[in-house]
Amino acid sequence: MNSNKVLFISTILLVNFWCDAQLAIAQQSDYPSKPVRIIVPFPPGSSDTAARVVGQKLSSNLGQPFVVENRPGAGSVIGTDFVAKSPANGYTLLFQTCALAGNPCIYERLPYDTIKDFDPIGLVSYSPMVFVAHPSFPANSLKELIELAKAQPGKFNYANNGSGSISHLSFELFKAMAGVRITGVQYKGAGPSVIAVMSGEVQMMIGPVGATISYLKSGRLKAIALASNRRSSVLPDLPTMSDSGIPGFDAVCWYGLLAPRGTPPAIVKRLNEEIVSIMKMPDVHQQITGLGLDPTSSTPNEFGEHIKKEIEMYSRTVRDAGIARLPLK
């Protein structure tokens, strides 16, 4: 090859690389420049409603569509794994709940690492839980319920939303702390389990306020105690379980947004700022509280620390309550 050719080719290559670099920088500063996917690893009609509210606001604030995509399966493991393995360019995000922290404790092996594979962006809301029972159940406070359960071990049943869900783990922790034997019946999701308690098939459960509030208000369910230590605005007179004989009990779920590990920090920061301002908007506040949730926000670091603490708490729960771990190949 003569030197002219070499010069020519190397110029072309240099210009090419320079353009690529410009494009990369431009993409970062022009984020978002194409639609963004928010993966919700649950079926539609459950926790994804909050994701859609947030997604809609993000779309209008950032000028690109933020589309919610449902990828349900394996207790949210499938959708979460999908995001973990997605490119970390800020165009695939994960909207998760406390199931993110529960899964590493309940499954023997996960296809992803909950801490190492994600960059937390921020908390979106808390989902307080409430201990409810069928109206005909002969106990009106937690103390009465515990006494009744101790007197007749194994007679009563409780509903939960699936293995490893907060309704399962928190109730098992309650049983261990109160020293009672109540059989757990699994249902797929909050909907069927709440219906089961309402119809009297099972006598009680610890469920999300959002899914139970309308039945509590109309008398089809009885509230025994608040399972979360955050006083609820919709159930102001209800004592917490912590105050009713199970000190230190605090079961509260949360919703938050994450990105795959390695997402450019500028994008994470941008998204976090947007979320913080979105959750302060009055119409968003109204919509989120309408779902029975408690809107909140945090910094990415705070969210990351929260997840780590939750994982620790759940693994202690699984150990203390003697819950068998699930194999997931």
Place this chain on the structure above:
Amino acid sequence: MGSLDGLLYGLKLCVEWQNLLAAFAGAFFGTVIGVLPGLGPVAGVALILPITYALEPVTGVIMMAGIFYGAMYGGSTTAILVNMPGETASVVTCIDGYKLTKKGRAGAVLFIVAAGSFIGGTIAVFGVMLFAPQLAQFGILFGPSEFFAMTAGGLLLLTGIEGGSLASGLLPMSIGLMLSTIGQEAVTAQTRFTFGFNDLSQGVALVALAVGLYGIAEIMFAVESLHGQVKPLAVRVRDMMPTREEWRRSLPAFGRGTVVGFFFGLIPGPCATLASFTSYRLEKGVSKYRAEIGEGAVEGVAGPETANNSAATASMVPLLALGIPFAPITALMMSALMVHGVQPGPLLITNNPEIFWGVVASMYIGNVMLMILNIPMIGVWVSLLRIPHYVLLPTILLVAVIGAYSVNNSMLDLYVLFLLGIIGYVLRKFDFHLAPLVVGVVLGPFIEKHLREGLFMSQGDISVFFTSPFAIVVFIGAFIVMTLGAQRALLKKIFGVRSKRSSS
């Protein structure tokens, strides 16, 4: 507020331009979604959910309800024309609908389906309007024993859904049951038969299965017989209208379908699918022309399509009157209401009468709109059949693949699509029936779940399944229906012999 007052109030709300527009948009969008295989009403409602946040709650629910029953109508279009179900509830429509298309009656069948959907939906709305609060309680009374009786009994009954020998239904049904065990088990969340593929933990995708079994297999058959194809005759306008005879035969099927569909809409579960399957089986057992069902009898289409629209309408009852969503789509509607700060629940009728009556009234109007939208379209649909095969078949294949993928965005569903296509092709070659396979896949998880739930709660006491009065009735009923053939033979022997004696 009495029913008539409520209805008038609701109608006044409905004719406000934004609610009319919402009903039209919902019915139209729903029909399109129903026609496209894969994309089901749940996905459609999820897509428009953000739009509804900006609307009044009434308008939002009207649009979502429109999508639901619009999809029930649209799903039958491809089922009839190209043997590809638009969604699972249309699977049985494929059987007789496609045979009728081959006989040149496509336009007539589409007309009858439109009429049936209208009748089923409208009568169901009457039921909702008059009896919603009383009916709402009905669904909650069902516990695991009742559900087990219904699903297990239903499984036995539906083996004979396409008639023929016992083996021709039983083998595919067993395959369906086996397929339904793949995935995460309902009670302990342990995964079964996933062979390390996490994507399988959700089980085999029902849409991919139904579209593959019917649509892909049909494409394979079409390609195989391409050389022997006769050129399609030009369709005359007269052929597009059903004959008097077809109308006459459809009427009882409409009636039966409405009742069956309404029942299934009130209880939890895949209401529209179960409604259409049961209606088909009912027609096969009870109709005067039952011998023709499976070969292109109009009852086999009229009944199921009426049933699934009736079920879609009736499924609003538990949501509106009790605030309980029995189907994923009504769960979405409920969350849309909650976002607006409306509390769905037994107090909805009293606290937000505009939502209840507005939605009820819109269902009348929506059904009328469906008719108006779709009758003129029949000509367009039928003319699609005149597209040459080398364009039509690849297009159908393309649409099927996109549809199957769009459900879960999973490549696995495409493998299921093609695998089931091969299975469907092989089964048909050996004269096995396909519908029982779908029945097995749909009912399998429910049977197992309710059996285990019931045993769990009774601490292992199996008598709980036989002590519930409803369960007993169902089992006896199933036994009677299953032995109907033997009973008839027995009676014939007794009475036939007698009459022979008396005449000689």
